[in-house]
Amino acid sequence: MNPLITQRLQLCTTLPTLPAVALRVVDLANSPDVHMRELCDTVARDPALTAKLLRVSNSAFYQSRRKPSNVREAVGLMGMRASVMIALSFTLTNAFRSQSGARLDMTLFWRRALLSALAARALGARRGLEYIDDLFTAALLQDVGVLALASMMPDEYAPVYASARDNDALLEAERAAFDCGHDEAGHWLLARWKLPDYLAQACLASHALQAEPEPGMHACIAASGPVADLVLYPGNAAVASRAAIAAARLGLDAAAISDALKQLANEAPAMEELFDITLFRPSDAAAIMAQAQELLVTHQLHEMREMEARSQRDALTGAHNRRHFEEVVRREFELSNRHGWPLTVALLDIDHFKSVNDTYGHQAGDMVLISMVRTIMKELRQEDLFARFGGEEFALVLPGTSIAAAGNLLLRLKRVVSGLMVRHEDQLVTVTASFGMASHMDGERRFDTHEAFIKAADEALYAAKHAGRDRVAEHDENGGFVFRQ
Structure with missing residues (x-):
């Protein structure tokens, strides 16, 4: 990471500070032996967080005949680890949404963050990964560096952010302008806040800075953003191609992405209510899913043709074999x-x-x-x-x-x-x-x-x-x- 950017971040007074409840949740997230009593006591001290946790436990995220009516029941239904991750997601999101990006319209950023979180959770479930709520939190925070850079240098960052056509283009523009991308800034910030290391590493894994993301959590995070972009940029063949490639690294095909999108659409209303944001209009959901599925199938056919063509070619010269x-x-x-x-x-x-x-x-x-x-x-x-x-x-x-x-x-x-x-x-x-x-x-x-x-x-x-x-x-x-x- 650019040392000058690191120094500016260290001296920045406009970065969000974590409230007491968030600091306590971070401590719990880092503890291997969290007791239910400690978590319930922490959540109960914050009425807003209590309400959020209850609403999540009663949402489409957790299908249960018994509807929790208090924090203890909610934590019992979701499990300790999931409860900590959900609480962490809410507290950190609130800290940023209340303080950063004031000079920029960050609506698209938050839509992508939440869609990515839902996508990561759905993809992880299809991949058979454990702790899918960890994936939700990691994907939600993967681009938090955007908010850090926007808070640190709003005047310099605004034109870079506004001109980028998508998340990948934004990263390239950041590196060209500041010799630092939001992936590195996000990693620095989450490490400074002493969040679990895998959450900080997710900021780097989201853009595949590692040589090859493991076919697990990091690959799931890397795929979540492109899958979210299928919803944000319907009909874009390049977006569909990136989503299919990213999912393939996770070991999933176009059908699995289609299933993940359906799950995302089912869970989106609950997230919209919990985070007070519109992810997409219900009237648009069916059309978006249909377009995304069509693009993915088209990409898959193209890949099959490319594979067939490669099997007929000499690797060195490009002539047929x-x-x-x-x-x-x-x-x-x-x-x-x-x-x-x-x-x-x-x-x-x-x-x-x-x-x-x-x-x-x-x-x-x-x-x-x-x-x-x-x-x-x-x-x-x-x-x-x-x-x-x-x-x-x-x-x-x-x-x-x-x-x-x-x-x-x-x-x-x-x-x-x-x-x-x-x-x-x-x-x-x-x-x-x-x-x-x-x-x-x-x-x-x-x-x-x-x-x-x-x-x-x-x-x-x-x-x-x-x-x-x-x-x-x-x-x-x-x-x-x-x-x-």
């Missing part, structure tokens, strides 16, 4: 037989590629491969397929292309490859390539199987290399070879 090449050749070979249209297959090999690796290193060799693939793909039609066949050998499938047209294309590709200049450190690396091709259903050219077809192109490539490299060889209808340079 050999397995996909062979599948396409088999399919196109059958279509060529059925409809009688020509099909050409070509193989190419970078000349003396081993010497490139030996002279310049494997990193330079990889750069040559990547550059060559990008250059060649610019010359191809959308329906053409370019694949890495193995090592420095690549393959082309040219549907509907005669041997004459393919020959012209390969001569052009041979020229662009020989014109490549790849800079590695202070040296320029150049290469040439040899090409071999064969055509099916073009004049008298016929093959019995697609395997024999590929083998013919491979034999033509070998002939081109044997004849001196940097040339194109075609397999003719008599089993011989014709060379082009």
